[in-house]
Amino acid sequence: MTRNVRILGICGSLRAGSYNHGLLSALAEEAPAGVTVDLLGDWSGAPNLNVDLLDAGRPPAVVQEIAERVRAADGLVIASPEYCNSIPGALKNLLDWLSFPPPRSCLRFKPVGLVGASIGTGGTARGQTALRNSLLFFDTMLMGRPEVLVASSAVKFDEQGNLKDEEVRALLRRFLADFTEFTSSTLDRGLDPRDREFLFS
Numbered sequence: 001m002t003r004n005v006r007i008l009g010i011c012g013s014l015r016a017g018s019y020n021h022g023l024l025s026a027l028a029e030e031a032p033a034g035v036t037v038d039l040l041g042d043w044s045g046a047p048n049l050n051v052d053l054l055d056a057g058r059p060p061a062v063v064q065e066i067a068e069r070v071r072a073a074d075g076l077v078i079a080s081p082e083y084c085n086s087i088p089g090a091l092k093n094l095l096d097w098l099s100f101p102p103p104r105s106c107l108r109f110k111p112v113g114l115v116g117a118s119i120g121t122g123g124t125a126r127g128q129t130a131l132r133n134s135l136l137f138f139d140t141m142l143m144g145r146p147e148v149l150v151a152s153s154a155v156k157f158d159e160q161g162n163l164k165d166e167e168v169r170a171l172l173r174r175f176l177a178d179f180t181e182f183t184s185s186t187l188d189r190g191l192d193p194r195d196r197e198f199l200f201s
């Protein structure tokens, strides 16, 4: 069955000119007919997590809005740098916020794919491993392959952060084809995360 698949992209970097933002933009450009990739955009308004900020179990409005965007998407793609061999602290903070209300968070049963770009040779491999481990907590449907590990990003993106490497673009097309199939099969099995009980809706 052919269905339209709506993917939400979250960038783990808040930096202007981020390579990971450029990777998500390229993913949106390479999306085939029937697939849309929307970018979450600037999420830097999410405060540092403090459970004192919960109001009757609800996170602050800015976090609820992000959670609603996640809930409404068919699938999620996270493009993140690796910081100090792990997840950027700000992204981890956002994911921690999205864990509310446990265990029925907006990420439960959500198809998730990971991509990443770094200036080093590892292409975010260690960061993605840490991210995968964190995402297990949410019972996400995590796609394992293909891995998109973009190393040496300084020569693959231009000054504005636009992807100029055709091999990476080809890999993104393969990733999109596989992630679309992965997401569709999750929905076809009746595991539609949008139908799940969710506190903020």
Ligand SMILES: Cc1cc2nc3c(=O)[nH]c(=O)nc-3n(C[C@H](O)[C@H](O)[C@H](O)COP(=O)(O)O)c2cc1C
Pocket: 013, 014, 015, 017, 018, 019, 020, 021, 080, 081, 082, 083, 084, 085, 086, 117, 118, 119, 120, 121, 122, 123, 124
């Ligand atoms: C605090 C910090 C820690 C970093 N740690 C790593 C690292 O562990 N591995 C790596 O490959 N690059 C590391 N980098 C370099 C990033 O790959 C580089 O800054 C990259 O451009 C970040 O992605 P962005 O362009 O999307 O912001 C680090 C950068 C910062 C600011």
